[in-house]
Amino acid sequence: MVVLLNLIQQFQPPLFSTTKSLSSNKSRVVRTSISCSSSSSSMYPQNKRLRFIDLPYLPTPQRNLMVDLVSKMETSLGSQLLPSSLPLDVQYFENESGSSQGALDIRSGTQDSTVDFILGSWIHSKLPSGALNITTLTAYLNNTTDAPRFLIEFIQSSPTSLILILDLPPRKDLILYPDYLTTFYNDTQLDRFRQQLVKLPEIQPYFSSSLYTRSVFSTTAVSIVIDCGTGGPDRMDEIILDDVSPAAKEMLDIWLDKCVCGGRDMEEQERVDLKKRDVLVNKKTLEIDLVAGLPRLFGPDVANRVIEAIQKYSLA
Amino acid sequence: MVVLLNLIQQFQPPLFSTTKSLSSNKSRVVRTSISCSSSSSSMYPQNKRLRFIDLPYLPTPQRNLMVDLVSKMETSLGSQLLPSSLPLDVQYFENESGSSQGALDIRSGTQDSTVDFILGSWIHSKLPSGALNITTLTAYLNNTTDAPRFLIEFIQSSPTSLILILDLPPRKDLILYPDYLTTFYNDTQLDRFRQQLVKLPEIQPYFSSSLYTRSVFSTTAVSIVIDCGTGGPDRMDEIILDDVSPAAKEMLDIWLDKCVCGGRDMEEQERVDLKKRDVLVNKKTLEIDLVAGLPRLFGPDVANRVIEAIQKYSLA
Numbered sequence: 179m180v181v182l183l184n185l186i187q188q189f190q191p192p193l194f195s196t197t198k199s200l201s202s203n204k205s206r207v208v209r210t211s212i213s214c215s216s217s218s219s220s221m222y223p224q225n226k227r228l229r230f231i232d233l234p235y236l237p238t239p240q241r242n243l244m245v246d247l248v249s250k251m252e253t254s255l256g257s258q259l260l261p262s263s264l265p266l267d268v269q270y271f272e273n274e275s276g277s278s279q280g281a282l283d284i285r286s287g288t289q290d291s292t293v294d295f296i297l298g299s300w301i302h303s304k305l306p307s308g309a310l311n312i313t314t315l316t317a318y319l320n321n322t323t324d325a326p327r328f329l330i331e332f333i334q335s336s337p338t339s340l341i342l343i344l345d346l347p348p349r350k351d352l353i354l355y356p357d358y359l360t361t362f363y364n365d366t367q368l369d370r371f372r373q374q375l376v377k378l379p380e381i382q383p384y385f386s387s388s389l390y391t392r393s394v395f396s397t398t399a400v401s402i403v404i405d406c407g408t409g410g411p412d413r414m415d416e417i418i419l420d421d422v423s424p425a426a427k428e429m430l431d432i433w434l435d436k437c438v439c440g441g442r443d444m445e446e447q448e449r450v451d452l453k454k455r456d457v458l459v460n461k462k463t464l465e466i467d468l469v470a471g472l473p474r475l476f477g478p479d480v481a482n483r484v485i486e487a488i489q490k491y492s493l494a
Numbered sequence: 495m496v497v498l499l500n501l502i503q504q505f506q507p508p509l510f511s512t513t514k515s516l517s518s519n520k521s522r523v524v525r526t527s528i529s530c531s532s533s534s535s536s537m538y539p540q541n542k543r544l545r546f547i548d549l550p551y552l553p554t555p556q557r558n559l560m561v562d563l564v565s566k567m568e569t570s571l572g573s574q575l576l577p578s579s580l581p582l583d584v585q586y587f588e589n590e591s592g593s594s595q596g597a598l599d600i601r602s603g604t605q606d607s608t609v610d611f612i613l614g615s616w617i618h619s620k621l622p623s624g625a626l627n628i629t630t631l632t633a634y635l636n637n638t639t640d641a642p643r644f645l646i647e648f649i650q651s652s653p654t655s656l657i658l659i660l661d662l663p664p665r666k667d668l669i670l671y672p673d674y675l676t677t678f679y680n681d682t683q684l685d686r687f688r689q690q691l692v693k694l695p696e697i698q699p700y701f702s703s704s705l706y707t708r709s710v711f712s713t714t715a716v717s718i719v720i721d722c723g724t725g726g727p728d729r730m731d732e733i734i735l736d737d738v739s740p741a742a743k744e745m746l747d748i749w750l751d752k753c754v755c756g757g758r759d760m761e762e763q764e765r766v767d768l769k770k771r772d773v774l775v776n777k778k779t780l781e782i783d784l785v786a787g788l789p790r791l792f793g794p795d796v797a798n799r800v801i802e803a804i805q806k807y808s809l810a
Contacts, residue, residue: 351669351670352706352709353667353710353775354771356706356774356778359709363705364705383699385685385688389668389679389680389685389713389714390668390675392713393668393669393675394669397705397708398705455669458669458672459669462672
């Protein structure tokens with residue numbers, strides 16, 4: 179959510195109606211998992227306090243993947259993660275009409291961990307053009323290591339089309355630190371995930387409309403649009419299950435193995451610079467994405483509450 | 495040439511014969527401009543000392559575009575450019591058998607100019623899979639400004655397929671300097687060139703096999719494969735003339751207007767850091783591209799002579 183909420187703007191009419199590859203498919207009413215989005219008031223009444231891990235509006239393969247990733251992260255990091263301490267009205271939030279709902283979970287790392295915090299979120303919004311679902315899992319490391327972050331994000335605007343970002347975003351200037359590129363990107367052959375996925379005819383590279391957001395990603399980022407067209411939602415499920423899930427799981431394994439545990443020697447000044455860079459990225463990303471996008475879906479009060487809660491972790 | 499000679503490796507068999515989109519079309523013998531490459535010994539005898547600006551093996555629209563860009567650069571920069579002082583055997587070079595030929599031109603900027611040097615080059619090589627032509631024009635600025643460089647490069651391996659890089663590569667870490675991104679990329683709407691070009695069905699994004707090379711480019715870089723398939727070389731000419739040429743010329747205008755003349759205040763330490771970064775980029779790029787690729791085409795002696803000549807400018 180932190181990285182790509184600026185995309186909400188792209189899903190507002192009229193842009194939505196003119197963007198061919200992301201156009202919604204209003205006439206199609208399909209399978210239980212997707213059709214939830216049009217019958218949410220009965221299935222997920224407003225008095226039920228949903229959690230991040232419920233991921234209520236996602237098609238099953240996406241939900242299973244996110245649950246597996248969270249579970250793998252929690253199991254691997256174990257006691258390095260503190261329990262969530264977010265206020266209840268930030269763990270789950272909605273707008274006045276209930277047409278937009280969201281959930282957030284943040285778990286800080288312990289003092290002796292390289293993990294700064296893990297952030298999971300989902301947003302579901304009934305827009306005039308159809309339901310929008312944004313689901314994110316991001317892991318931030320602190321400045322005891324300069325290793326990359328982990329990020330996965332699904333932005334789905336119709337049952338047959340979604341944007342996927344899957345990346346280990348770097349925390350150093352790759353031009354000044356070519357050995358960083360070698361360690362985390364060349365030696366891990368990270369580009370193979372992108373290469374494999376773009377071979378599928380349904381997949382095209384995706385370029386975020388924000389140039390700053392593009393700069394945040396690594397040069398090996400899986401940043402793609404999956405558009406199944408006449409293949410329908412079944413083909414989408416198949417791609418998530420057969421192609422995206424293995425890539426995402428393997429990338430998480432690389433992150434857990436090489437980044438969380440992959441400490442690199444740093445001078446004190448390098449740590450100070452790293453902290454400054456991390457906070458700057460988080461601040462700019464919040465500005466571009468959440469400050470611009472969240473009030474449109476939830477109104478200013480709810481949006482501010484959620485943004486302030488995230489700032490306590492990301493700008494600290 | 496400085497940025498993309500690593501591509502030569504991709505045009506060597508067996509990779510060449512397995513890369514569908516870049517495969518040569520041996521059976522096709524077409525138009526004067528391309529067919530030059532198979533009759534070069536008569537049209538361009540080895541005792542004729544070719545110059546960079548001759549661009550002898552390029553199809554007319556590519557040649558005209560490069561000549562126009564060089565001409566515009568030379569006219570606009572005028573007395574800011576010193577005459578070329580390269581040795582004759584670096585201005586034009588070939589391998590023993592004459593199957594690979596190349597030309598290089600470098601013009602330094604005067605002491606009071608922001609221009610460090612301008613480098614133009616072409617390479618023509620008869621490979622088993624067909625003729626390879628690489629044509630480059632790059633403009634480097636010195637550390638009196640941190641404004642981006644200018645780069646255009648054509649890598650053509652068949653009459654119907656080519657790779658184009660067109661970019662203003664940044665000289666700062668865009669994450670640490672978001673105002674740099676705003677000034678040179680957002681305010682100039684630089685992304686529109688990429689957006690326009692990838693709308694054509696013959697054009698796909700191109701990802702260099704070198705992650706470092708990818709890191710050198712801006713997030714708005716036109717990095718594309720143009721594959722005309724059954725449209726043939728006439729369609730390629732049309733795309734170069736109607737779509738690529740206007741984009742390249744407009745991008746050069748932006749560079750001349752906003753970068754050469756677009757000084758930004760810098761502290762002394764910032765200038766020192768900038769110089770360090772520029773030299774590191776140049777050194778890494780030479781290593782990746784020329785040191786690995788040039789000896790394959792020209793043998794070690796010629797390759798070393800050319801590389802050493804470039805180093806005198808790019809690592810100074």
